[in-house]
Amino acid sequence: MHIHRGILLVLVVMFIFSPTIQNWVSNNSGQWYRPFIVWAIVIGFAYLSQRRANRI
């Protein structure tokens, strides 16, 4: 099956770090925009991987 290795890597990383990320996001004393920070990081990764794929 042809799946981009980058995607597999991201899925594995998300699986491994999801409890940590969830704890960090749902911390009651944290900032309300924490989920958006995580989201922005994922978008940044998507942007970089798309640029890299286009260069190849």
Place this chain on the structure above:
Amino acid sequence: MFSIPSLFLISLVYFFFIIFCAVAAKKHWVPKSILNHPMTFALSLGGYTGTWAISGALSVANTDGYLFLSYFFGTAALFIFSPLMIKPLFYLTKRFRLGSLADLLSFRYKSSWAGLIVACFVVICVLPLMAIQFDKLAETAVYITQPYPIPIDYQQSRPWAWFFCVAITATALFFSYSQVNHQSRENGLVFTTALQSLIKLLCFLTIGGMALFAVFDGPKALEGWLLSNPARLYQLNSSIISNNARTLTIIFFAAALAFPHLFHLTFVENPNKRAIDTASWAFPAYLLLISLPILPILWAAQTLGVKSADYLFALGIGKLLASPWVTIAGFFCMLSAAATLLTIIAISASSMFANHLILPYLSQKKQIDLFNRIGLVKQGLIIILVFLSMVVLEASKQMPMLINYSFAAFSAACQFLPGILALLYWPRGNRVGLITGIVVGFICWFISIVLPMVSEDAFGLMPFLIKFFSLAPNSYFTIATTACLGINMFVFGLVSFLIKQDAEEAYFAALCSQDNLSLPIRYKIGLHKAEDFIDKLAEAIGLERARQQVIQAVNELGITLSESRPFTLRLLRRQLEANLSGFYGPTVSRQIISNNIPYIGVEQSHKDISLIEQTLDTNQKALSGLALELDFLRRYHRNTIESLPVGVCTFGKDLEILLWNKQIETLSNQSKESLLGAHISEIESPWKETIEHFLSSEEIIQRKISLSFPEGSRWFNLFKTTQNNDADQFIADNQTVIIEETTETVMLENEVLHSERLASIGRLAAGVAHEIGNPVTGIACLAQNLVLDSDAPEILDASTQITEQTERIKRILQILMNFSHAGHVEDDFLQPIGLFDCVEDAIHLLSLENKAIKDQVTNNVNPDIKVLGDAQRLLQVFINLLNNAIFASNKDDPIEITSKETQTQAWIYLKDSGSGIDPIIQEKIFEPFFTTKETGQGTGLGLSLVYSIIEDHHGSISVTSPTDHNNNRGTCFTLELPKIKLDQTNQSIHHEGSTECHLY
């Protein structure tokens, strides 16, 4: 405060503005750089986020905190992980012109029923979604035009709902009309959708900004407010700890792909792959931006104490801040969100419904011109669809749980996920499995989700299920959705395992599958040329349209109408089906193609190697890992075969050419491009007959096959692979022919044989001459005695004739003897000979018979040229050559003998202007007994004797004819002889006792 007429006017202006923008895009008043920019496309995807992303998200955020993000995360994930689903589907939809989910599933599973069922269920999914858009938009209008606070009654919002229904129907009809007439993106839908998405985003960000800065005094103040209200943060986080968030994310992920509006925007309106690449991050970024103001707006509304339903908080802020700009921004937010979503759903769903329900029905009636009806059918369906959504809205007002309608729609859309996943990743899934799975999934969905919405306790079912499975009531819907999806998947998988798919479905499964390039089948088409498609297609869609379609497909494939290769004709058929699918949908398109250009003689074992090769070559970039390594290996072997010094070609069982390497390209003078995928009959003579005969014979080797070409005969060895039916089917499918050229070897062998034949004839001649010579001498003696014994004039005359004839026989015998002894002359007996003198002697001897010869022949040989040779035999050479020249020339034609020399070699050229020698017989003139003279006039030994004498002198002789190409006359014999050397001169001095020394 806005009055009803002013808002009505604003709304009308808005719709006219949208139409104007569409016209501007269509007329290219908007620069192409903007229209075709990937960011325009990415922004247009924002049309997917209807009023739910604004009012629905506010409502969910109010009740379930961060749970509202599931909608945005699910949709964003689809694009962030675009290589998983979006990109493969993009390739498929673009390649086969598939315009909806129903088209896609119908294409993959080769089932018009699958398309029809999916189309019906998709419409069931979108109707509540459409209804809720009208409802929220109408409520917004009422909220804005009425004094604050006001409890909203449907009686007040109904006229607005119907007004928006009419306005949006008109907009959708406008775009649909443009689309049918242009069949391209030039109807401005993408541009206007992108523009409306931008308006929606900017308006919502403006409201968010007002909430943050006008209500809270900035982000720090908001942080301070949250610290003083920890319950708000706690409420935010409580929901994401539960499993609902993940399940909802998956539901929204699946629904995004199944809903026709996102499918239409992503795959139909998408200009290119670059746009998808950009959308993979830009659309998630858009979703992030539009979701960002939700919490500040919510908290601002709570702080201000907005007294309205939570989904109207954005408008409430404007009311309480007494800011008409914020209020109208809120209205534009809702209007643009609802208008884009409704317009695109109406266009895409109507098209899908037309393709799978109306057009297949109409196509049964041959007298109906489908092409002219398409637009009408689609526009009629748009009206019906929007009207139906209003009916749903009216009906839903009788039920208390309308808010759940949108969730039910998303939940239903999930039922298509197994079919889509199998389409890409599970080739074994079949149409029966798909249909059964979807039907069972929807039945479960109806029972577990729709019924509880109709009745609070779903006739006792919902409480029973909650109790039976020990479910938390607040997670009932998500668990029910997951259960329906699970049942759907299980049924789909089970049925697919139990029922085997047919060959055609397996072929399309392989075509769509991501990891499967498995050997597509090589079907036969009963047409011989591309132009034949026009007549066949004309029976279904009319001559002119058929011509247009075939020419378009031919141009897209880069071929011509005279193309006849079966492989290319198959591609053309597929291209035509894809192009027609853009008009009629895959069901009707397939029906038209299958009926008019059917496959014949389908055999499983014919694998389309050419198509696999082409697919691998064009998709090399898509390969990775083991597949890439295997592709490298394939290329390596392919290059090895291509560069072999022998010709290699491979044929399928149906005699289609699958391989044609470089060497055979050179041998046959036919390129690989023109022959790959073609039938063996396309090979030019003599190769066609040779290979056909060889393939049909039982021999596996044929040696020294002689083939005639304009430049002469050439020889080849042919080998072929044996067919082993026990072996891998892939290998057994084809036959490989290897062609080795052996012309040089055969020529060499022929030369040796020729020499051997000459030698044997010489020996034979010697024997014959010896045996005949003795009796002839006796006859001559007797004839001479007869003269002495008789005086009778008759006897004397007869005796003289006998003597003359015996003399003639002796001369012939002498020539034969000379020829036979040609190879036995010892070098020791050779003497230095001046070639000039030799030629002079020959001319002199010939002039004894005919004095005119002296004037006709010119001796320009260099008198200094000396060779070591036998004077008498060389004289014979020149006499023979001059005799032939005189024979072939007219009386006045000059004959010239010239020379050229180097330090070691001398060349004598004997040129005449005679009739020349036919190229066909030039090879034979040196053979013994070959003559063109009439019987009795020549022995055929003259030139063969010349040949052997010159060879005895270590020289060579060649002939060039014609020398005068304009008149096709003249012959030139070239003699090459080694010049005399100093030591040879001394040797000859010794033999002759002469003191003359010749230096070269």
